Amino acid sequence: MKAEVHTTMNTKQAGHQRILVVLPHPDDESFVASGTLAKYIEGGAIVTFACLTLGEMGRNMGIPPFANRVTLPAIRKLELEASCKAIGIQDLRMLGFHDKMIEFEDKELLDSQIMALVKELNPSLVITFYPGYSVHPDHDATGAAVIRTIGKIPSAERPLMYCSAFASNHEQMIGKADVTVDVTAFLDKKMASIQAHRSQFQAAELVGNRELSDEEIRMRFGTEQFWTYRFDESHE
Amino acid sequence: MQLINPQDIQNRIDQLTGQELFIHLELTTGAYANHLDSTRHPASAFISNAGIRYTNGSISGTGPYRVGLKTEQGWVYAEGLTHVDETETERLILAGHDSQGKLVVALQLSRDKFE
Numbered sequence: 474m475k476a477e478v479h480t481t482m483n484t485k486q487a488g489h490q491r492i493l494v495v496l497p498h499p500d501d502e503s504f505v506a507s508g509t510l511a512k513y514i515e516g517g518a519i520v521t522f523a524c525l526t527l528g529e530m531g532r533n534m535g536i537p538p539f540a541n542r543v544t545l546p547a548i549r550k551l552e553l554e555a556s557c558k559a560i561g562i563q564d565l566r567m568l569g570f571h572d573k574m575i576e577f578e579d580k581e582l583l584d585s586q587i588m589a590l591v592k593e594l595n596p597s598l599v600i601t602f603y604p605g606y607s608v609h610p611d612h613d614a615t616g617a618a619v620i621r622t623i624g625k626i627p628s629a630e631r632p633l634m635y636c637s638a639f640a641s642n643h644e645q646m647i648g649k650a651d652v653t654v655d656v657t658a659f660l661d662k663k664m665a666s667i668q669a670h671r672s673q674f675q676a677a678e679l680v681g682n683r684e685l686s687d688e689e690i691r692m693r694f695g696t697e698q699f700w701t702y703r704f705d706e707s708h709e
Numbered sequence: 710m711q712l713i714n715p716q717d718i719q720n721r722i723d724q725l726t727g728q729e730l731f732i733h734l735e736l737t738t739g740a741y742a743n744h745l746d747s748t749r750h751p752a753s754a755f756i757s758n759a760g761i762r763y764t765n766g767s768i769s770g771t772g773p774y775r776v777g778l779k780t781e782q783g784w785v786y787a788e789g790l791t792h793v794d795e796t797e798t799e800r801l802i803l804a805g806h807d808s809q810g811k812l813v814v815a816l817q818l819s820r821d822k823f824e
């Protein structure tokens with residue numbers, strides 16, 4: 474199967490062999506990058522997903538509820554593992570930070586754990602949230618931590634950074650995404666990844682009360698977009 | 710009560726770091742939430758005069774504000790804070806009020822027990 478890749482900027486896309494994904498919640502990977510990651514993995518990439526929390530403060534408990542505050546972390550951990558398996562992610566790291574508290578976390582502790590992963594893995598591509606444009610405080614704080622950390626690396630050695638953004642004002646502020654990935658060939662994996670998060674996504678707010686048609690799934694989930702983060706070189 | 714100035718609150722949070730404190734943390738939709746709007750589920754909770762000592766604390770957001778306090782074993786969190794009692798010099802009394810001025814959330818820290 475030959476996957477078509479639409480990108481306007483980045484010609485290295487096919488070349489990434491080591492990818493680090495840093496996101497705060499189980500299920501972020503499903504919506505942000507599951508198709509893109511499945512595509513890279515098919516091309517031979519090894520992907521590490523550093524998931525900062527277990528989403529243990531989530532409010533969705535299944536319909537009807539089968540989880541509670543006590544059991545949710547273990548349930549979401551299993552869901553996360555199932556999602557990674559569906560995508561083909563080879564290396565899952567659960568960093569054990571507390572859900573909803575990333576913005577208040579000790580920055581040195583947070584950054585040092587991310588830096589340790591970057592040093593260990595030496596990725597050519599890092600995927601995270603675009604700080605300030607990713608709605609949930611954990612998303613923004615995670616993106617900010619990754620950018621602080623990568624910014625400490627000399628510019629010549631820095632991995633490429635793809636950021637996901639979805640705040641309602643984001644295109645006014647940061648323009649259109651410069652990387653658009655057609656993931657229609659990987660929608661089976663993407664939908665399996667989403668559905669692996671069983672406690673979260675029988676939710677009516679995601680798919681309504683009916684099954685989506687193939688066409689609706691393609692329209693809604695068929696592309697993934699990223700903004701390549703540009704470090705401000707003038708301060709260096 | 711006055712509107713929160715986050716830098717002032719951050720200073721107050723820093724001053725209370727590492728100390729043995731009493732906390733009052735409360736969230737309420739009001740008992741009439743469901744009576745006034747049947748789609749709303751009434752809920753409230755509070756914990757009063759629990760002991761706490763935090764190692765880091767901060768305020769964030771652009772208003773209403775969020776506060777997170779990291780303790781030895783866990784976290785304290787409140788979202789929706791709008792006001793501070795400016796007359797209190799020793800205690801930190803934070804509250805969040807809705808558009809009608811009603812209390813929704815309270816986060817209070819004190820070296821002495823709350824009455």
Ligand SMILES: [Zn+2]
Nearest residue numbers: 498501609612
């Ligand atoms: Zn998330």
